[in-house]
Structure formats: structure tokens, C-alpha cells
Amino acid sequence: MATSSGGGSGSGGGGTYSYRNGATHSHKSSSKLDTHTHKPLSLNSSSNSSSKNHVKSKSLGPSSTTQRRNSTTSKDHHPSVPGRVRVAVRLRPRNAEESVADADFADCVELQPELKRLKLRKNNWDADTYAFDEVLTEFASQKRVYEVVARPVVESVLDGYNGTIMAYGQTGTGKTYTLGRLGEEDTAARGIMVRSMEDILADVSLETDSVSVSYLQLYMESIQDLLDPANDNITIVEDPRTGDVSLPGASLVEIRDQQSFVELLRLGEVHRFAANTKLNTESSRSHAILMVHVRRSIKGRDAGHSSENGNHPHSVKSLKPPVVRKGKLVVVDLAGSERIDKSGSEGHTLEEAKSINLSLSALGKCINALAENSAHVPFRDSKLTRLLRDSFGGTARTSLVITIGPSPKHRGETASTIMFGQRAMKVENMVKLKEEFDYKSLARRLDVELDKLIMEHERQQKAFEDEIERMATEAQHRLSEAERNYIDLLEKEKSKYEKDYMDSIRKLEDQLAMNQRKNEDSHIKSRAEVYSEELADLKKMLQKETLLRKAAEREVNHLKIQVSELKMSEASRKSEILKVHKMLEEEVHQKEKLEREIAILQSQLLQLSLESDQTRHQFERDGLEKDVSSVDSLTSQVKHQQQASGNGEKPSIAKLFEQVGLQKILSLLEAEDADVRIHAVKVVANLAAEEANQGKIVEAGGLTSLLRLLQSSQDETIHRVAAGAIANLAMNETNQELIMSQGGISLLSMTAASAEDPQTLRMVAGAIANLCGNDKLQSKLRGEGGIKALLGMVRCRHPDVHAQVARGIANFAKCESRASSLGTKSARSFLIEDGALAWIVQNANNEASSIRRHIELALCHLAQHEANARDMINGGALWELVRISRDCSREDIKTLAHRTLVSSPTFQAEMRRMRISY
Numbered sequence: 001m002a003t004s005s006g007g008g009s010g011s012g013g014g015g016t017y018s019y020r021n022g023a024t025h026s027h028k029s030s031s032k033l034d035t036h037t038h039k040p041l042s043l044n045s046s047s048n049s050s051s052k053n054h055v056k057s058k059s060l061g062p063s064s065t066t067q068r069r070n071s072t073t074s075k076d077h078h079p080s081v082p083g084r085v086r087v088a089v090r091l092r093p094r095n096a097e098e099s100v101a102d103a104d105f106a107d108c109v110e111l112q113p114e115l116k117r118l119k120l121r122k123n124n125w126d127a128d129t130y131a132f133d134e135v136l137t138e139f140a141s142q143k144r145v146y147e148v149v150a151r152p153v154v155e156s157v158l159d160g161y162n163g164t165i166m167a168y169g170q171t172g173t174g175k176t177y178t179l180g181r182l183g184e185e186d187t188a189a190r191g192i193m194v195r196s197m198e199d200i201l202a203d204v205s206l207e208t209d210s211v212s213v214s215y216l217q218l219y220m221e222s223i224q225d226l227l228d229p230a231n232d233n234i235t236i237v238e239d240p241r242t243g244d245v246s247l248p249g250a251s252l253v254e255i256r257d258q259q260s261f262v263e264l265l266r267l268g269e270v271h272r273f274a275a276n277t278k279l280n281t282e283s284s285r286s287h288a289i290l291m292v293h294v295r296r297s298i299k300g301r302d303a304g305h306s307s308e309n310g311n312h313p314h315s316v317k318s319l320k321p322p323v324v325r326k327g328k329l330v331v332v333d334l335a336g337s338e339r340i341d342k343s344g345s346e347g348h349t350l351e352e353a354k355s356i357n358l359s360l361s362a363l364g365k366c367i368n369a370l371a372e373n374s375a376h377v378p379f380r381d382s383k384l385t386r387l388l389r390d391s392f393g394g395t396a397r398t399s400l401v402i403t404i405g406p407s408p409k410h411r412g413e414t415a416s417t418i419m420f421g422q423r424a425m426k427v428e429n430m431v432k433l434k435e436e437f438d439y440k441s442l443a444r445r446l447d448v449e450l451d452k453l454i455m456e457h458e459r460q461q462k463a464f465e466d467e468i469e470r471m472a473t474e475a476q477h478r479l480s481e482a483e484r485n486y487i488d489l490l491e492k493e494k495s496k497y498e499k500d501y502m503d504s505i506r507k508l509e510d511q512l513a514m515n516q517r518k519n520e521d522s523h524i525k526s527r528a529e530v531y532s533e534e535l536a537d538l539k540k541m542l543q544k545e546t547l548l549r550k551a552a553e554r555e556v557n558h559l560k561i562q563v564s565e566l567k568m569s570e571a572s573r574k575s576e577i578l579k580v581h582k583m584l585e586e587e588v589h590q591k592e593k594l595e596r597e598i599a600i601l602q603s604q605l606l607q608l609s610l611e612s613d614q615t616r617h618q619f620e621r622d623g624l625e626k627d628v629s630s631v632d633s634l635t636s637q638v639k640h641q642q643q644a645s646g647n648g649e650k651p652s653i654a655k656l657f658e659q660v661g662l663q664k665i666l667s668l669l670e671a672e673d674a675d676v677r678i679h680a681v682k683v684v685a686n687l688a689a690e691e692a693n694q695g696k697i698v699e700a701g702g703l704t705s706l707l708r709l710l711q712s713s714q715d716e717t718i719h720r721v722a723a724g725a726i727a728n729l730a731m732n733e734t735n736q737e738l739i740m741s742q743g744g745i746s747l748l749s750m751t752a753a754s755a756e757d758p759q760t761l762r763m764v765a766g767a768i769a770n771l772c773g774n775d776k777l778q779s780k781l782r783g784e785g786g787i788k789a790l791l792g793m794v795r796c797r798h799p800d801v802h803a804q805v806a807r808g809i810a811n812f813a814k815c816e817s818r819a820s821s822l823g824t825k826s827a828r829s830f831l832i833e834d835g836a837l838a839w840i841v842q843n844a845n846n847e848a849s850s851i852r853r854h855i856e857l858a859l860c861h862l863a864q865h866e867a868n869a870r871d872m873i874n875g876g877a878l879w880e881l882v883r884i885s886r887d888c889s890r891e892d893i894k895t896l897a898h899r900t901l902v903s904s905p906t907f908q909a910e911m912r913r914m915r916i917s918y
């Protein structure tokens with residue numbers, strides 16, 4: 001093993017390659033692009049076959065890998081490979097301590113490796129599901145972990161690219177186990193560092209190629225050399241032209257065989273331990289970084305290929321200088337991730353907490369930027385990211401393994417580790433977006449159609465109104481014109497008659513005067529003749545007058561007919577207007593009908609989307625939970641989609657929630673169509689499963705509507721789903737009071753009495769169990785029959801129902817024991833009064849731990865109140881308490897039972913009487 005530290009050897013001397021030779025780096029990038037292209041790598045095992053070629057190539061000679069690469073080079077012309085961070089999650093098995101302490105608790109995660117999914121339990125009701133590139137269970141071997149996480153990266157490095165493998169997770173979850181195990185006693189336990197070097201050494205030729213390593217520790221933004229501990233303030237140098245990163249101050253050790261590498265790793269570990277002891281810290285607070293430089297000469301192997309036309313490889317080969325290909329593998333064992341959240345709370349100095357936080361959060365930002373193909377990647381924010389700059393993005397491969405533990409105690413840490421891994425999982429989210437695309441476009445199309453219909457309707461309405469107005473104006477206009485004409489005509493006739501009359505009078509006067517003159521002038525004609533002449537004239541005049549009057553009357557009649565015709569035409573217009581009004585009303589009715597149909601269509605759409613998700617979800621199950629209720633499935637669907645919100649993507653149901661609106665969804669709870677009601681209650685239940693929606697649902701009256709549904713609906717599905725939603729809402733104390741004040745207990749009791757489906761009973765029991773845990777509601781809950789309703793549900797033999805009943809009883813007993821210790825309750829337990837003791841004693845040793853634990857706790861709480869002791873003895877509970885105090889595997893319950901027995905005088909006396917030695 002040769003060690004070089006400081007500024008000594010250059011690339012030419014003694015086979016040791018130094019970072020200080022900046023010139024070779026500038027050549028590196030162009031040689032990568034000129035000499036070959038790269039196939040996309042994946043974390044899946046399909047890459048194994050090609051990696052086997054690498055290992056074999058040692059015996060076949062150095063050219064075998066090159067030949068493999070050459071065969072793809074001529075076909076592929078990708079300038080670079082995609083730079084997405086590949087993320088695998090690995091679960092550590094329970095350790096001895098967890099096996100004892102968490103014996104009766106389920107792991108906080110459930111892995112589905114075949115689906116590459118992980119479920120993180122949220123509460124009694126649901127879990128969030130996350131997808132990863134690879135999901136490695138507690139049974140995954142070190143070999144498999146190496147093959148899926150590291151081998152593609154190692155192959156890439158051998159091809160002349162930079163690659164990074166990082167482990168991220170809470171302290172003690174197996175980062176060092178995964179990366180740094182030496183496996184000297186048990187070769188199967190070898191970690192990624194050791195296995196990577198084995199593959200590298202198998203693929204290179206020691207005559208023409210070189211492999212050298214540096215091993216460093218980054219602690220509080222200062223870089224220490226783990227191969228030369230005195231060297232503890234190494235600076236990072238970045239070539240502004242090529243972007244290459246080098247550490248001129250770090251030791252660089254050439255590796256010629258596996259044994260010397262393992263020794264070097266051991267030496268690094270010793271120095272790391274010593275350095276951390278000196279700094280009074282521990283390994284989990286620093287980042288350990290192994291850098292492996294692979295420098296390969298491709299003279300005589302790829303030279304032929306590197307000719308432009310490939311026709312005269314030998315002549316070109318002789319003209320070309322030897323080509324060197326360089327790759328860099330960086331393996332980073334990151335500091336424990338929990339330091340981000342808990343810094344300060346465990347005695348860390350503020351500065352230390354800040355610096356770890358700084359490096360890890362800067363790393364997170366870079367991963368985000370790279371995954372999003374962002375123009376700016378904030379490498380300069382920390383030493384860690386500056387160091388990893390040329391190992392990230394572009395042609396480099398980055399593989400992240402996130403490590404988690406199974407314990408429910410560390411659920412918070414585990415969740416934050418998973419979210420870190422998820423932030424690098426952009427591609428998965430895009431797939432989801434695509435799934436949603438069909439629905440979205442359909443909803444958009446419906447919106448557009450609705451808009452069009454509304455616009456058309458408005459346009460027609462406007463046209464009708466205009467037409468009506470026009471016709472009314474015209475009719476009015478004609479009427480007034482006719483009236484005007486009539487008046488004019490009358491006036492004319494009147495003045496004509498007046499004139500004629502005056503003319504006649506005048507004529508008669510003239511005639512009279514003339515006659516008088518005639519009489520005076522001559523007395524020839526007799527008076528009778530004159531009179532008869534006058535009479536004849538008068539008759540003539542009268543006839544003329546009569547004729548004139550008749551003509552005038554005809555004229556008036558004619559005008560009257562015209563007026564009545566006009567009036568009739570106005571009446572017919574009015575009936576036309578009425579018709580138009582009727583048509584309009586019909587249009588409005590049609591529009592309302594259309595809107596109702598659209599609402600039903602939207603809800604069916606939602607159901608289709610939910611059902612398709614549900615079907616997919618069913619496939620994802622491991623076959624054991626085939627008959628889990630649809631509520632669980634829908635709820636988990638919503639939860640599953642909520643994971644995307646961390647990445648800025650909106651889940652499909654939340655999207656629908658936004659588009660359709662909560663009020664609209666709640667209004668559908670009262671729809672006439674039973675199917676619509678069922679879909680709507682499922683949607684509300686899914687939304688209620690998410691804490692963030694609960695406030696909005698209650699505010700909008702959703703709780704009241706759900707309770708009303710329990711009362712008004714006869715449908716068992718609606719009962720089951722509504723009760724599930726109420727159970728979710730009942731996890732919050734304010735909602736618990738609201739449920740009680742709105743008669744929730746009687747409604748839940750009614751539902752419990754009529755239900756037959758175990759899943760409905762489980763939901764109802766779960767809701768009442770949540771209410772049982774509220775100190776303020778004890779007597780009201782009991783007074784309204786809550787305890788009796790719980791006990792009534794044990795008629796169904798399903799263990800899930802019994803587990804919820806037991807939980808409710810334990811919650812109730814706990815509140816009572818609190819009240820008795822505060823002195824606010826002195827009488828014996830309501831549970832005993834309502835006859836629960838027999839069932840409690842009967843199930844105290846139930847084989848299902850989820851029932852047994854709750855009952856054991858309930859017994860301990862009941863026994864703490866002396867007023868209950870006599871009933872408990874009579875009911876056989878003392879024997880169970882003695883058993884719990886001796887055999888219970890949960891240490892805390894065992895101690896509680898023991899303490900209770902010792903402190904109760906009634907129990908003590910009975911035990912003495914029964915000669916129970918205690």
C-alpha cells in the first residue's frame with residue numbers, strides 16, 4: 001500500500017495519481033464525450049447481467065468490458081445520461097431491545113418490495129404509501145443491496161463517469177452497516193465500500209490502469225484526513241473552467257489489491273474513532289467520505305474505436321496519443337439525520353447542530369434542484385455539496401439509500417427520512433400526474449360544455465327578450481297611430497258636418513231673404529206654392545243630409561272595425577309573448593336538469609376514479625387483506641395521494657375537492673339518488689381521514705350531515721362509511737364535544753344496534769372508543785348509553801370489533817381513574833354499573849394482543865379506585881390482576897398491576913384470606 005499526502009507525486013510518478021495535477025482533469029471531460037456514450041443505468045436488477053461481465057473481465061483480460069461498451073457505442077448517441085437520483089429504502093431488522101420493548105406493537109412501516117412501495121402507519125385507521133426505486137426489507141442481503149444500489153454506479157465509474165452512493169437515515173438504522181461493513185468474519189456481511197472495490201479491481205488491469213483512494217471525515221464544516229489524522233483542515237479546490245473538484249491536501253493511496261484496501265478502511269475507522277474521541281463527539285455526527293479514483297488507459301483497446309470512420313484503426317492508433325479515462329466514485333456515510341430536528345435537545349452545541357443541519361439541508365436542496373433539472377444547483381451552500389459537486393448531475397450517477405428502523409417510537413424520524421428520500425423521487429410523481437390527466441381533461445371538457453350551454457342559453461334568452469320588446473313597441477306604435485288616425489278622421493268629419501250645416505243654414509237664410517224679396521217684389525205666386533217649393537227644397541236637403549250622415553256612419557263603422565282588428569292583433573301578440581315566456585321557462589328547467597345531470601356525472605366520475613384507484617390498491621395488497629373494507633381502501637388512497645403534496649403536486653381527490661367544492665360535496669350527501677349519496681359520503685370520509693381537512697369539514701357542517709345520514713339512511717354502506725368518517729373526526733377533542741352535543745352517541749348507538757357488517761361495527765366502536773377518552777364527556781357518554789352500545793357490539797365475534805370495544809373500555813377506565821385520583825369521582829365505576837366487568841374478565845387473557853393489552857390496562861385502571869375493589873373480587877378480576885402482575889410481557893402494565901395490588905387494602909385482605917402469596 002502506498003500513501004501519498006501533501007504535494008508530492010504527480011500523475012506520472014510511481015503509479016500514484018495525485019489530485020494536484022489539474023491538467024489531467026481538463027482532459028477528462030472531453031475524453032468522456034469523445035470516446036463513448038453511456039447507456040442509462042437503473043437500480044433494478046436487470047443491470048446485473050452486464051455487471052457480471054465486469055467481474056468476469058479480469059480473467060478475460062482488460063479488453064472485454066471495452067468490447068462490450070464499444071458494441072453499444074456505435075448505435076447509441078446520447079450525449080449524456082439522465083441524472084435523476086435513484087433512491088432505495090432499507091429497513092433494519094428489530095434489534096434485541098426493540099424485540100422486547102415493542103413485542104406487542106406492529107412495526108411503524110410495512111414494506112411491499114414487489115410493488116416497490118412502503119406503507120408508513122399513521123394511526124389506528126390508516127397508513128401513507130410511498131414509492132421508491134427499490135424497497136429492501138429487513139431480510140435483504142448485503143449482496144442484493146450492493147447490486148441494486150451500488151453496482152450500476154460502480155459500472156458507470158468504470159466507464160469513466162463520476163458516481164456517488166450516499167446513505168441517509170437516523171442514527172442506528174444501518175448506514176454504516178450498509179456502506180462500511182468490512183465482513184472479515186462473515187464475508188456475506190461485506191458492505192458497499194468493500195464490494196465496490198472488488199468489482200473495480202476485477203475490471204481494471206493493474207499494468208495499464210490505476211485505482212487510488214482518499215478517506216475523509218467532514219465535521220463542522222472542516223475536512224479531516226482519515227488516512228493522516230494530523231491533516232485536519234483540508235481545502236476544497238474547484239477548477240473554474242471544468243468544474244472539477246480536488247482536495248490537494250488529502251492523502252491519496254494507490255490500491256493494488258483488495259486486502260490493502262480493507263486494511264486502509266480499518267485504519268480510517270480507527271482514525272475516525274480517535275478523531276471523534278478527541279473532539280468529544282461520535283461518528284453519527286460527522287459525514288464519512290470515501291473517494292475512489294479510477295484511471296484507465298484505453299490505448300490499444302478503444303483507440304481503434306475512437307477513429308472517426310473506423311476504417312483504419314491501426315494507422316489512426318499509431319497517430320493518436322494514448323487516451324486516459326477517469327472516473328470517480330464517492331461513497332458518503334452521512335451524519336445521523338435526526339440531528340436536524342433534535343439539535344440542541346440532546347446537549348449538542350448550537351454551532352455543531354447548525355453545521356450538520358447546514359450540510360444535510362444543502363444536500364437536500366441540491367438533490368431537489370438536480371431532480372427538477374433546475375438551472376441553478378446550490379452546491380456552494382456547504383462543504384459537503386462543494387465536495388460532491390462533480391459527482392452530481394450531468395453524466396454522474398447518484399444513488400441514495402435511505403435507512404430506517406422498524407420501531408414505532410421513532411415514527412417521526414422515520415417519516416422525515418422517508419420524506420427526504422421522496423423529495424428525490426420526482427419521476428414517480430410525474431407518473432401520478434399522468435394518471436390524473438384523463439380525469440382532469442374530462443372534468444375540463446364538462447366545464448367547457450357547461451359554459452357553452454350557459455352562454456347559448458343566455459344568448460337565446462337575450463334574443464327572445466329583444467324580440468318581445470320589439471313586438472310590444474311595434475304594437476304600441478300601431479295602436480297609437482290608429483288612435484291618432486281615428487281622432488283625425490272624427491275631427492275632419494265633425495268640421496265637415498259643421499261646415500255643411502252652416503252652409504245649409506246660410507242657404508236657407510239666403511233663400512228666405514230671396515223669398516221675402518220675391519214676395520215683396522211680386523205677389524204672383526201663391527203662398528202655398530212658395531211653401532211647397534220650400535218644402536221640396538227642404539226635403540231634398542234633408543235627404544242629402546241623411547245620405548251624408550249614413551256615409552259618415554259607415555265611415556265610423558269602418559274605423560271601428562279597424563280599431564277592433566288592431567286590438568285583436570295586439571291580443572294575438574300578447575299570446576305570442578306568453579308562448580315565448582313559456583319557452584323560456586322550459587329552457588331554464590332544461591338547464592337545471594342539465595346541471596343536475598352534470599353533478600351526477602361528476603360524482604360518477606369521482607367514483608370511477610376512486611374505484612380504479614381502489615382496484616389498483618387491491619392488487620397491491622399482499623393477498624391477506626382481501627376483504628378490508630372499501631373505506632380503508634379509499635382512505636388509504638387519499639393518504640397515498642397526500643404524499644405527493646410534499647413535492648408540490650396536488651392529489652386527484654384534493655383537486656376534485658377544490659374543483660367541486662366542499663359545499664357541493666356535502667350537498668350531495670342529501671342527493672335524491674342513492675348512488676350519488678354513497679359516492680359523496682365516501683369522498684367526505686376520505687377527506688375526513690386527513691387531519692388538515694377535518695376543520696373545514698366540521699366548519700362547513702359536514703359533521704352534522706354525517707350524523708344526519710346515520711339517522712336518515714337505511715343503507716349499511718352509508719352507515720359504515722359515515723361512521724368511519726365520524727371516527728376520524730372524533731380523534732379531535734373539540735369535535736368530540738360537537739359530536740356529543742349533536743346527539744352523536746344516540747345515533748352511533750342506534751347504528752350499532754342495527755348493523756350486521758363487522759366493518760360497520762368496527763367503525764362505530766372506533767368512534768365511541770375515541771369519545772371514551774375525553775375526560776369531560778364521561779357522564780354524558782354513559783348517560784346516553786355509550787357504554788351499553790359498546791358492550792352490545794361484542795355480539796359480533798370479529799376480533800377487530802372486539803379490539804375497538806376493548807380500546808373504548810380502556811380509554812373510559814383511564815379517564816375514571818384520573819377523576820378518582822383528582823377526587824372528582826368517588827362512586828364505583830360506570831363500567832361496572834353498566835355490566836362491563838364480566839366481558840372484561842372473560843377477555844383479559846384473549847389471545848389477540850390488540851384486545852388483551854387494552855383489557856389489561858382497563859383492569860389496572862379500574863383497580864386503582866378502591867370503590868371498585870369489592871365488585872372486582874366478586875367478578876373474578878383479582879385473579880386476572882395477579883396474573884398480569886406476574887406474567888404480562890409489557891413491563892409497564894406488569895408494574896402497574898403490581899403497584900395497584902400492593903396499595904389496595906381490600907385486595908390485600910382478600911389475598912390474605914385466599915392465601916395467595918404475594
Ligand SMILES: Nc1ncnc2c1ncn2[C@@H]1O[C@H](COP(=O)(O)OP(=O)(O)OP(=O)(O)O)[C@@H](O)[C@H]1O
Nearest residue numbers: 092093170171172173174175176177178283284336
Ligand atoms: N440490515 C441489518 N441487518 C442486521 N443488523 C443491522 C442491519 N443494519 C444495521 N444493523 C445493526 O444495527 C446497529 C446500528 O447500525 P449502524 O451503526 O450501521 O447504524 P448507523 O445508521 O450507521 O448509525 P450512526 O449514524 O450512529 O453511525 C449495528 O449494530 C448494526 O450491526
